[in-house]
Amino acid sequence: xxxxxxxxxxxxxxxxxxxxxxxxxxxxxxxxxxxxxxxxxxxxxxxxxxxxxxxxxxxxxxxxxxxxxxxxxxxxxxxxxxxxxxxxxxxxxxxxxxxxxxxxxxxxxxxxxxxxxxxxxxxxxxxxxxxxxxxxxxxxxxxxxxxxxxxxxxxxxxxxxxxxxxxxxxxxxxxxxxxxxxxxxxxxxxxxxxxxxxxxxxxxxxxxxxxxxxxxxxxxxxxxxxxxxxxxxxxxxxxxxxxxxxxxxxxxxxxxxxxxxxxxxxxxxxxxxxxx
Amino acid sequence: xxxxxxxxxxxxxxxxxxxxxxxxxxxxxxxxxxxxxxxxxxxxxxxxxxxxxxxxxxxxxxxxxxxxxxxxxxxxxxxxxxxxxxxxxxxxxxxxxxxxxxxxxxxxxxxxxxxxxxxxxxxxxxxxxxxxxxxxxxxxxxxxxxxxxxxxxxxxxxxxxxxxxxxxxxxxxxxxxxxxxxxxxxxxxxxxxxxxxxxxxxxxxxxxxxxxxxxxxxxxxxxxxxxxxxxxxxxxxxxxxxxxxxxxxxxxxxxxxxxxxxxxxxxxxxxxxxxxxxxxxxxxxxxxxxxxxxxx
Numbered sequence: 234x235x236x237x238x239x240x241x242x243x244x245x246x247x248x249x250x251x252x253x254x255x256x257x258x259x260x261x262x263x264x265x266x267x268x269x270x271x272x273x274x275x276x277x278x279x280x281x282x283x284x285x286x287x288x289x290x291x292x293x294x295x296x297x298x299x300x301x302x303x304x305x306x307x308x309x310x311x312x313x314x315x316x317x318x319x320x321x322x323x324x325x326x327x328x329x330x331x332x333x334x335x336x337x338x339x340x341x342x343x344x345x346x347x348x349x350x351x352x353x354x355x356x357x358x359x360x361x362x363x364x365x366x367x368x369x370x371x372x373x374x375x376x377x378x379x380x381x382x383x384x385x386x387x388x389x390x391x392x393x394x395x396x397x398x399x400x401x402x403x404x405x406x407x408x409x410x411x412x413x414x415x416x417x418x419x420x421x422x423x424x425x426x427x428x429x430x431x432x433x434x435x436x437x438x439x440x441x442x443x444x445x446x447x448x449x450x451x452x453x454x455x456x457x458x459x460x461x462x463x464x465x466x467x468x469x470x471x472x473x474x475x476x477x478x479x480x481x482x483x484x485x486x487x488x489x490x491x492x493x494x495x496x497x498x499x500x501x502x503x504x505x506x507x508x509x
Numbered sequence: 510x511x512x513x514x515x516x517x518x519x520x521x522x523x524x525x526x527x528x529x530x531x532x533x534x535x536x537x538x539x540x541x542x543x544x545x546x547x548x549x550x551x552x553x554x555x556x557x558x559x560x561x562x563x564x565x566x567x568x569x570x571x572x573x574x575x576x577x578x579x580x581x582x583x584x585x586x587x588x589x590x591x592x593x594x595x596x597x598x599x600x601x602x603x604x605x606x607x608x609x610x611x612x613x614x615x616x617x618x619x620x621x622x623x624x625x626x627x628x629x630x631x632x633x634x635x636x637x638x639x640x641x642x643x644x645x646x647x648x649x650x651x652x653x654x655x656x657x658x659x660x661x662x663x664x665x666x667x668x669x670x671x672x673x674x675x676x677x678x679x680x681x682x683x684x685x686x687x688x689x690x691x692x693x694x695x696x697x698x699x700x701x702x703x704x705x706x707x708x709x710x711x712x713x714x715x716x717x718x719x720x721x722x723x724x725x726x727x728x729x730x731x732x733x734x735x736x737x738x739x740x741x742x743x744x745x746x747x748x749x750x751x752x753x754x755x756x757x758x759x760x761x762x763x764x765x766x767x768x769x770x771x772x773x774x775x776x777x778x779x780x781x782x783x784x785x786x787x788x789x790x791x792x793x794x795x796x797x798x799x800x801x802x803x804x805x
Binding site for chain 2: 264265267268269272279283287288341344345346348349352355356357358359360363364367368439442443446447451461465470473474477478481485488489
């Protein structure tokens, strides 16, 4: 089987090599500290060139962030939004596994559905968020529907393609050895698909949280998107930045830290591919 | 894009009537089922909540004929293209620099990877706040959101270059400028166009988002206006029309270009049906011949 696209973060991590010295003494680290420092400096300079408050300085934003974390129910707000993301992703991934396997195994189902998957993928999450809010109304189901509509096509695409890329000999062998269809699904198909399911989930998650934030922004009464909208309408730019950056950071930790680890753990049985 | 690849494979071996007609039957059946499902759903839930396909179809025509679709489409498209062009410029310099020099790479890699993690939504809000209500806000948003993605592509493409090529160029006495022009650029052209393909999909989404928050023209503005007056058929009509135009550009223009540019390294089936048709044209054959006959 070809290299399934579980590689992106492996490739992304590849450029960071360290020499024999401890990591905090290598030139690589200092150059990155320098890079981060110059971004902060540029940000600060930008904030100084504009009139008061148009671009808040890094310090002001950090203060605002600290204030938010301490005073404004930060954790319950984040938990609410994360719950919506998680609920939507569970629905989307379950649907995508079923549809993706069906499309990969049966040519008829594939011909019937592929159009919708591709059209669905090219419609932006923004539109789905608006449609979900308008059709479902301002309740908890709206973000879940929006995530389902946005993320499912993307995850289906991953699973569908890797189902098609599976070696058919595996199934023939399982058949020869008298393995029934249910067992074949459980012992042959699903284990082989795990990498692409996780990779698809990761891709879908990056979209999903934006869609949830957008649908909160368009009218739900609470959540990170609601807070961003509140700050935006009060011209509280530091607030917008603080909420956006903190939530993006949390999602990045989940994406690279948690799911990346799960990904590595689940594919540990595979021999290393030539990609690294 | 992958569906087209896949289609080409399915269609390629035999070109009998049945192999063409069968997928077509399924496509038509799928469309009929989807439309009637939509119609039933709107009937069942209420046409005021979910407008039926006919209502949206009417609105679609109305948008094109009476609501300045072309004007808004052009202003959005101009923002997308300007943003994408600027991002390509930034990414080509940065990507080649990062691929060739370790120092440049270490300085920027964190920024590129971090920038790619930041969502389009964040960049759109940021651009609108910094620039204000102006047509330049979406352009800035596109540059901020798309440059990291493109840089990553070009950086990886440059790193994957065969180092022996440089050695050979050096042996034959090529200077740095000539090496760049004749070794690096042609070899990374596929990753530039491949990046542009990914970048286009992202940049029109970011543009629409930025227009929604801070511009008074463009498709994003129209979508938001329809949302504010709770006209779902308007939102759907604008979104569908826009997606249609962007899909045409992606599959009709960029995908064939990509497959043409990468043909020399892959002698398999071309990427898309359009590319296959293009290959049969006399013009394309002439171009291909001169290319293969010229200095390889």
